[in-house]
Amino acid sequence: MLTSLLNLERNNFAKVVKIEGGAGFQKKLESLGLRLGVKIKKLSSSVFGGPVVIRAGRTNIAIGKGIASKIFVEIK
Amino acid sequence: MKKILLIGNPNVGKSAIFSHLTGIDIITANYPGTTVEFTRGYLKSGDEKYEVIDVPGNYTLDAASKAEEVAIDLIKKGDILVNVIDSTNLERNLNLTLQLLPKKIPMLLVLNFWDETKHTGISIDKKKLEEILGVPVIPTCAVTGEGLRQIVSNLNNAKISNFSYDQNEKWYVIGNIIESVQKVFHRHHTFLEGLSDITIKPLTGIPAAIIILAVTFFIVRFIGEGLINYVLDPLFNNFYYPAIISVIKNIKPEFFSELLLGVTPEVMKSFGVLTTGIYVPFVVVLPYIFSFYIVLGFLEDFGYLPRLAVLLDNIFHHLGLHGYSAIPIILGLGCKVPAILSTRILESKREKIITTVLILISAPCMPQTAMILSLGIAYGMKVVTLIFFIIILIAAITSFLFNKIMKGEAPELFTEIPPYRIPSFSVLLKKLWIRLKVFSKEAVPLIIFGILLINIFDILHITNFLTGKIGKPFVYFLGLPKEIVSVIILGFLRKDVSIAMLAPFALSAKQFIVASVFMVLYLPCIASFFILIKEMGLKSALMIAFTVFTVAFFSGALLNFIFTVF
Numbered sequence: 218m219l220t221s222l223l224n225l226e227r228n229n230f231a232k233v234v235k236i237e238g239g240a241g242f243q244k245k246l247e248s249l250g251l252r253l254g255v256k257i258k259k260l261s262s263s264v265f266g267g268p269v270v271i272r273a274g275r276t277n278i279a280i281g282k283g284i285a286s287k288i289f290v291e292i293k
Numbered sequence: 294m295k296k297i298l299l300i301g302n303p304n305v306g307k308s309a310i311f312s313h314l315t316g317i318d319i320i321t322a323n324y325p326g327t328t329v330e331f332t333r334g335y336l337k338s339g340d341e342k343y344e345v346i347d348v349p350g351n352y353t354l355d356a357a358s359k360a361e362e363v364a365i366d367l368i369k370k371g372d373i374l375v376n377v378i379d380s381t382n383l384e385r386n387l388n389l390t391l392q393l394l395p396k397k398i399p400m401l402l403v404l405n406f407w408d409e410t411k412h413t414g415i416s417i418d419k420k421k422l423e424e425i426l427g428v429p430v431i432p433t434c435a436v437t438g439e440g441l442r443q444i445v446s447n448l449n450n451a452k453i454s455n456f457s458y459d460q461n462e463k464w465y466v467i468g469n470i471i472e473s474v475q476k477v478f479h480r481h482h483t484f485l486e487g488l489s490d491i492t493i494k495p496l497t498g499i500p501a502a503i504i505i506l507a508v509t510f511f512i513v514r515f516i517g518e519g520l521i522n523y524v525l526d527p528l529f530n531n532f533y534y535p536a537i538i539s540v541i542k543n544i545k546p547e548f549f550s551e552l553l554l555g556v557t558p559e560v561m562k563s564f565g566v567l568t569t570g571i572y573v574p575f576v577v578v579l580p581y582i583f584s585f586y587i588v589l590g591f592l593e594d595f596g597y598l599p600r601l602a603v604l605l606d607n608i609f610h611h612l613g614l615h616g617y618s619a620i621p622i623i624l625g626l627g628c629k630v631p632a633i634l635s636t637r638i639l640e641s642k643r644e645k646i647i648t649t650v651l652i653l654i655s656a657p658c659m660p661q662t663a664m665i666l667s668l669g670i671a672y673g674m675k676v677v678t679l680i681f682f683i684i685i686l687i688a689a690i691t692s693f694l695f696n697k698i699m700k701g702e703a704p705e706l707f708t709e710i711p712p713y714r715i716p717s718f719s720v721l722l723k724k725l726w727i728r729l730k731v732f733s734k735e736a737v738p739l740i741i742f743g744i745l746l747i748n749i750f751d752i753l754h755i756t757n758f759l760t761g762k763i764g765k766p767f768v769y770f771l772g773l774p775k776e777i778v779s780v781i782i783l784g785f786l787r788k789d790v791s792i793a794m795l796a797p798f799a800l801s802a803k804q805f806i807v808a809s810v811f812m813v814l815y816l817p818c819i820a821s822f823f824i825l826i827k828e829m830g831l832k833s834a835l836m837i838a839f840t841v842f843t844v845a846f847f848s849g850a851l852l853n854f855i856f857t858v859f
Contacts (some may be wrong), residue, residue: 218803248352249709251384254466264495267607268616275382275413277489277712279603281705282616 218292223285225259232256239285241252246288250274257290261278295337296344297448298367300393301377303350304711306405307434308332309720310377311347318727320631321720323711324620324640325350330361331367338445346371352385354392354685359637370508373399373451375444380404380432381413381712383475387467390426390849391458399451400428403444409430411715414480422474423726427454428591436717454706463608485713492600495711502604505597509588516661525576534560537567552748553745555737559799561668562797566749570744573664573793574737579729581663585627586728588723594716594724599708607704612689613696614639615706618648627659629821633828643701646833647692653841655688656681657813660736660789665809668792672802680809687848688816714723735820736787743790747783772857773808774798780808781815788818803856812846 225231233255236243245251250273260277261270267281280288299307303325312319315334332347351364362409368374375394378386393400402422410417423430429450433440458466496589509561537554545549555563560572598620606616618639625632632652636645657665669677675774697702748755756779773775776798784791791812800808816838817825825834 234402246355246356246708248355249707250388260490261494265607266610267495268603270493270603270710274384276385277493277614277710279599279606279708279710281606281707283707292668293497 220287220291220292221236221286222271222280223255223263223282225290225292227262228259229292230256231292233248234286234291236287237290242287247282249278250254250276251278251288267289294342294344294617295372295404296370297375298324298346298348298371299348299375299377299645300348300364300368300389301403302379302382302389304709305350305377305379306435307377308347309351309405310375310405310433310444311345312434312440312443313438314716315345318723318730319347319754320724320727322598323596323714323716324599325711326620326643327593327635329634331363332510333684334814338448341448343373343448346792351389353389368393368396368398371398373448374400375403377403377453379417380406380410380417383417383471384467387470391463391467394428394454394456399453401444401447401451402426402428402430403440404430405435405483407440408434408437412480412483414478416476416477416478418474422470423472424532425456425474425722427456428452434714436720442836470657489710489713491602492597493603495604498600500603502601505592509592512588513581513584514666516587517581517666519585519666520580521576525580529560529572529576531777533571536566537575541567548752548793551752552745555748556751557797561793564744564748564749564797566741566745569740569793570741573744573789574740577667577793577812578663578740579662579705579787580735581666582627582732583725583729586725587657589623589627590721590724590728590730593717594714594721596711596713599710603706603710610703611696612651612692613647613701613703614644614651614692615704617706617708618644620650620653621648622655625658626656626662628732629653629658629817630824633821633824634723634827640704641701642829642833643699644704645829646837647695647699650695650837650840651688651692653817653821653837654814655685655689657684658788658818660787661813662790664789664792665813669805669809672805675808676802680779680806680813683848683852684813687810687844739787739820740790741742743783743786744793747779747790747794748785770846770853771807771811772853773800773804773811777808780812784812785816785822788812788821803853807852807856810852811845811849814848815842817841818843 233253255273258272260272263269263282266282268281269285270279299311301307308319308321314336317334318677319332328347333343336343336345347359348364348367351361354365374393376390419430419432429447429512431440431443492501511660541550541553553565553567554566555568557563560568563569602616602619605619609616609618621632621635629652633649636648639648649741666677760775760778764778767773767777768775780791780794795808
């Protein structure tokens, strides 16, 4: 099932399958280890428009909700 | 002289290693972006002398940001690269390593946080990593200093790697390296990871943040007030003051003894260089600087600040910022100078300007806070609380308006949250020592100088002359005595002194509130003004100064109006 990082439910594991955005945007995400094929776990959901928090590899990352809505994942 | 570059991802401990190697004291903390400026130092090993440069952290070398461009420029001039990586996060760190290897500069790979691999359930085969990459690999723990000697003794063994790979297959290559050198064991969540989850999730994180901030204020006040009431004030009054009086009292001509001791016998009102000039920096301000930086140092090294940034992201969005701006603002509770410097971690100029305005007007710096507490307590804690509340309210309204006026999108948060780490006691002590040293060397002379000037002005009746000329608007709109003009002129030197100068006026509670709010806001102190110019250019600095002055004047006038009507 395809869903954005924003809508993914907390504590779910998923795989990044699509990132909407240009090369610069992709590079920015990649610098913290967020790229296609990477497995992530959602640690915290956006509350009142706040950021989501995920774990990718061994890094915890806080992601603003606009960016999170452009990253699509597949739940396993 | 050979140049050694310490280079690596943010928050991997480069600055800690730099401090150990060069003996130069720099501030370290557990969040990405502590080092915003590259620092230089020297290291002697045997007969050879090296120049060591601490490069601000980078995730990649794509030249996408200012920090990355700086790093790329520096690398060109380096003779030895010391690539510091976080052993608990090999994959992300090797990404940068693989970009450094083709530069054909002799390199050492330092696996920092080696001690943490054990309890995070990782085992790394150091020999194998050496074989694959073709450069020496040195495990270290920068906080305890373990392994750092091996860096020095291996400088001559730094090698140019002939590791080559296809750029397009980068992550595949990294995956293969990790597969062959790293084993991960299953393990249970540690206590610190559990704590991390609790403080990130809004449901539990917000109450936790409120508790942490409340405890912070309690500790800062408890230690600060305790030091003043039970140690420093008694020392000053029982030993220092009588001694200094008996020595100086009879010095002639009278002008000198007046300069040194002041005219009135009351310490806070005399403005003598050796009375008020010593009392303000060492008895009133120093204890709060001390207590604030104990707590801030702990929160920094533990890794709490980025979590607070995440929780505040939503609020900051309404101000046209993202949560990471919270970190410079919190640093600004201590001193505005390092706070303004730390806005470099933000991306756009717009963000930097709004954050800087917030740094300057959302709260007084710790020395000024100490003075407001010290004088304000006579009016009651309610008055002091009201002052801080009014200031925060003004800051919120101002930055909200700024956001509306300055066009541009609110940036999105995208940041690494480092794991919690138990701070090392010796690192905390050293950091506190660095900060106290900066205060004694840079602030104390200015405080004493400011107090000297005030006294000279007073003795020579310059104050009276100035107040007669430009005092009217301040008397009329702010409802303050006309002598406030001298406070406004000289308060620019040091903001703690500006509050101290209110002492002789016998202000009413309402006047004290108006004056405090105005003096906190009206202008940055001289040190922060110079940093402003350096960071933003003269034009933006003047614009910011003009804005805060306008805000200060209108807020003061409005407050005075409200107080007179109600």
